[in-house]
Amino acid sequence: MSAQQPALVPGQRNSTSRRTAPADGPADGARPRLRPRAAAATVWYLRLLALLNLVAVVSLPFREEVHEHNAGEFFTPYLATAGLVSAALALFLALVMRRRKRAAWIFNMLLAGPLFALYVLALTQAPFRRHAFNWFSTLFTGLFVLALLLGRKEFRAVGDRSNPRLALAVGAGGVLVSGVLGTLLVSATNKVSGAPLSDRIAYTLLRGVSVGPLADRLDSVVAPRWADVLVNVMVAATFLLVLYACFRAPRGSELLGEDDEKRLRALLAKHGERDSLGYFALRRDKAVMWSPTGKAAIAYRVVGGVTLASGDPIGDPEAWPGAIEEWLREARRHAWTPAVMGASEEAGTIYARHGLDALELGDEAIVERADFTLEGRAMRGVRQAHKRIRRAGYTVRVRRHADIPEAEMATLIDKADHWRDGETERGFSMALGRLGDPCDGRCVMLECHDSDAEPRAVLSFVPWGGTGLSLDLMRRDRNSENGLMEFMVIELLLRAQEFGVQRLSLNFAMFRSVFDRGTRLGAGPVLRLWCRVLIFLSRWWQLESLYRANAKYRPVWEPRYLLFEKSSDLPRIGIATARAEGFLTPPALPVPGRRGRLRASSGSAPGSATSGCSPTPGPSTAASSPGSPSPDTQSPGSPSSG
Numbered sequence: 001m002s003a004q005q006p007a008l009v010p011g012q013r014n015s016t017s018r019r020t021a022p023a024d025g026p027a028d029g030a031r032p033r034l035r036p037r038a039a040a041a042t043v044w045y046l047r048l049l050a051l052l053n054l055v056a057v058v059s060l061p062f063r064e065e066v067h068e069h070n071a072g073e074f075f076t077p078y079l080a081t082a083g084l085v086s087a088a089l090a091l092f093l094a095l096v097m098r099r100r101k102r103a104a105w106i107f108n109m110l111l112a113g114p115l116f117a118l119y120v121l122a123l124t125q126a127p128f129r130r131h132a133f134n135w136f137s138t139l140f141t142g143l144f145v146l147a148l149l150l151g152r153k154e155f156r157a158v159g160d161r162s163n164p165r166l167a168l169a170v171g172a173g174g175v176l177v178s179g180v181l182g183t184l185l186v187s188a189t190n191k192v193s194g195a196p197l198s199d200r201i202a203y204t205l206l207r208g209v210s211v212g213p214l215a216d217r218l219d220s221v222v223a224p225r226w227a228d229v230l231v232n233v234m235v236a237a238t239f240l241l242v243l244y245a246c247f248r249a250p251r252g253s254e255l256l257g258e259d260d261e262k263r264l265r266a267l268l269a270k271h272g273e274r275d276s277l278g279y280f281a282l283r284r285d286k287a288v289m290w291s292p293t294g295k296a297a298i299a300y301r302v303v304g305g306v307t308l309a310s311g312d313p314i315g316d317p318e319a320w321p322g323a324i325e326e327w328l329r330e331a332r333r334h335a336w337t338p339a340v341m342g343a344s345e346e347a348g349t350i351y352a353r354h355g356l357d358a359l360e361l362g363d364e365a366i367v368e369r370a371d372f373t374l375e376g377r378a379m380r381g382v383r384q385a386h387k388r389i390r391r392a393g394y395t396v397r398v399r400r401h402a403d404i405p406e407a408e409m410a411t412l413i414d415k416a417d418h419w420r421d422g423e424t425e426r427g428f429s430m431a432l433g434r435l436g437d438p439c440d441g442r443c444v445m446l447e448c449h450d451s452d453a454e455p456r457a458v459l460s461f462v463p464w465g466g467t468g469l470s471l472d473l474m475r476r477d478r479n480s481e482n483g484l485m486e487f488m489v490i491e492l493l494l495r496a497q498e499f500g501v502q503r504l505s506l507n508f509a510m511f512r513s514v515f516d517r518g519t520r521l522g523a524g525p526v527l528r529l530w531c532r533v534l535i536f537l538s539r540w541w542q543l544e545s546l547y548r549a550n551a552k553y554r555p556v557w558e559p560r561y562l563l564f565e566k567s568s569d570l571p572r573i574g575i576a577t578a579r580a581e582g583f584l585t586p587p588a589l590p591v592p593g594r595r596g597r598l599r600a601s602s603g604s605a606p607g608s609a610t611s612g613c614s615p616t617p618g619p620s621t622a623a624s625s626p627g628s629p630s631p632d633t634q635s636p637g638s639p640s641s642g
Contacts, residue, residue, distance in 0.1 A: 035150060035151050035153055035154050036151070038147040038150035038154075039147070039154040041143075041151075042147045042148055043094050046094035046097060049079045049086075049090040050088075050094060053084075075122070077136075077137045077140040078116075078141040078144055084229075084232045085208065088236045088237075088239055088243075092244070093107070097155070099157060100156060100157045100335060102155050102156060102158060112141060113145055116144075116145045122134070123135070156332070156333065158335075167242050167243075170238075174237075174238030175235075175238060178231075179208075182207070182231040183200050187200055189224055189227045191222040192219075194220070195220035199218050203218050203221040208231055208235030255285060256284045256287065256299070260297075261282060264299070267295075267296070268281075272464065272465040272466070274312065274317070275312040275314075276366065276464045276468065277470065279432070279462040279463055279464065280430060280431065280432055280472075283299070283433050286299040287300060288300075289327040289330055291315070291319040291323035292326070293319050295316040296315030296319035296323040297313065297315055300327065303579050303580045305335070305572070305576075307330070307337070308339050308340075308428075308580055309338075310342050310428060310430075311343065311344075312347035317346070320350050321353075321354065324354050328354060328355070337565065339562070340561075340563035341429045341562060342361065342430070342560040344560065345559055345561070356564060356565055357563070357565070357567070358563050359562045360513075360560075360562075361560050361561060361562045362508055362509050362559075363512040363557035364506075364507075364508050364560055365551075365557065366555050367503065367506060367556075369493055369502050370502070371554075372493045372554075382486065382552050382553070385483045385486060386486070389481055389483055389484065390487070392450075394448055394451070394481065396449075396491040397447045398446050398491070399444070399447075400443070400444055400445075400499075401443040402442065409435070411455075412455070415458065416458055416473065416475040419476060419478070428580040429580075431472055432472050435460060442463045443461060444492075444499070445458065445459070446458065448488050456477045456480040456484060457477065457480060457484040458474075458476075459471070459474055459485065459488050460472045467503070468501065469492075471505060486549070489506070492504070506550055506555065507546055509547040509551075511534055512547050512557060514530055515531060515544055516547075518532075
């Protein structure tokens with residue numbers, strides 16, 4: 001992968017690749033090409049109006065010109081007025097219209113349609129007909145309405161049923177708060193004494209609509225310019241919140257149900273060897289989209305309007321296209337932005353055929369037991385660190401979760417929660433998010449004890465088919481010896497044959513190829529610069545240290561990709577991924593019963609905890625030893641850690 005351009009998976013689409021949206025029938029004639037252009041025209045009109053309205057607020061001559069044409073015998077095009085509220089309205093409508101929200105189309109049609117009819121009616125009157133600007137305003141408003149009508153079928157995305165109620169609540173609360181604060185501000189800055197309260201309230205509301213001469217008719221209130229602008233900003237912020245509540249995308253609150261979990265476990269039993277991240281599809285904060293045949297599925301979670309899948313589709317690769325098409329169709333129906341984190345090259349190629357682009361994120365470290373050895377000069381540092389921890393009296397016990405008594409599991413969960421760094425449980429694409437669930441009995445737990453038999457660290461792995469394990473959880477006591485994670489992983493590799501494990505999937509190293517090649521002889525200037533930037537960023541996100549810690553096991557590196565539809569969606573996808581992985585927690589109202597713990601009860605499937613469990617086949621043997629994939633830190637996309 002060159003430093004100048006991100007790597008692409010084979011078969012990546014170009015600008016002419018097909019989309020999965022159903023084709024229009026022959027009855028539509030030549031209009032299919034016109035519809036998206038008309039829909040795009042409405043978006044650009046609203047963007048232009050938002051810019052002009054904003055300029056009108058900050059530019060006195062332009063603002064006075066707009067107000068002059070909004071008064072008397074003049075009128076302006078749809079949404080053209082000097083004020084932050086109108087600018088915010090136009091900008092927000094442009095955003096939701098770009099996402100093809102049906103509610104936004106209806107909203108614009110209800111406003112622009114009657115306004116256009118009113119303009120046409122006004123032009124039948126001589127006082128209005130004689131001004132050329134009125135014809136210009138009518139023409140542009142009419143063209144906007146025409147574009148809405150032509151592009152009507154493009155706006156198919158549905159909203160959340162709870163949006164109207166939420167919008168009313170937000171609007172009532174926002175108007176009350178901004179009205180009270182605005183009235184207090186106007187009262188404190190009014191240059192005319194003795195103004196009645198009703199006039200001050202009316203002035204505040206009028207200034208919330210426009211900073212122009214609309215409120216100048218009230219002679220009893222004269223506030224300074226900065227107060228007018230501040231009131232307008234407060235009302236504009238309230239208006240934006242109302243619009244967001246009204247047009248927000250559905251949250252995708254449907255979680256993994258008992259029947260879906262049964263079917264996913266059945267697919268993992270047949271095809272679980274294909275993807276080391278497959279078992280993480282059983283997270284119960286995900287929903288599932290099935291292929292028409294039921295032979296493949298995509299597990300996803302909706303975060304901030306992004307439908308975020310991780311890893312490869314589950315099931316038969318021949319059925320993957322059907323699941324992908326259903327997932328993309330659902331995304332377009334709800335105006336969700338589709339994204340896939342950590343897809344393999346095989347899955348990335350198939351996603352690319354369905355219209356997604358790809359970026360290489362980094363590499364997954366996979367250690368084959370048969371190839372692992374502590375012998376040789378290259379492993380000298382690892383070998384010495386392993387012996388140092390063993391001489392300090394540390395021991396490791398390895399057991400399947402099913403072999404751990406309930407009381408001991410509860411103690412381990414309490415320890416893991418106590419050792420966690422922060423209140424938020426991290427992990428999404430490479431974390432199961434629970435411990436101690438009876439359905440996860442084939443997961444493997446490693447417990448590290450010191451010389452006094454006190455627990456100091458735990459590792460948990462989920463099954464990867466019948467003979468592999470994938471790292472899920474890493475926790476250690478911060479007061480313990482450094483290197484416990486490496487010691488535990490080495491012990492697992494040395495004893496893996498005792499419980500039928502042939503390979504381990506460890507951490508995910510972002511930008512691994514940049515670190516690997518950026519320090520080599522002959523690396524180009526751009527690659528060296530990019531490597532230095534990542535090394536600098538590693539002071540906060542441990543990018544380089546995670547790669548170096550994985551590299552010491554001499555693993556096989558498997559590339560993983562981020563898949564997306566448009567480059568402009570990448571910031572939105574990045575924020576959604578950070579939220580899903582637990583690195584970014586937006587403020588939210590507390591939800592009763594929600595706790596950031598690993599208890600199985602917090603994520604149990606509906607019904608009985610054990611109903612529907614059909615663990616994937618494989619050996620189930622406990623092992624203990626006398627006497628890690630990464631440093632005791634975590635980077636985005638890595639297993640859950642403290």
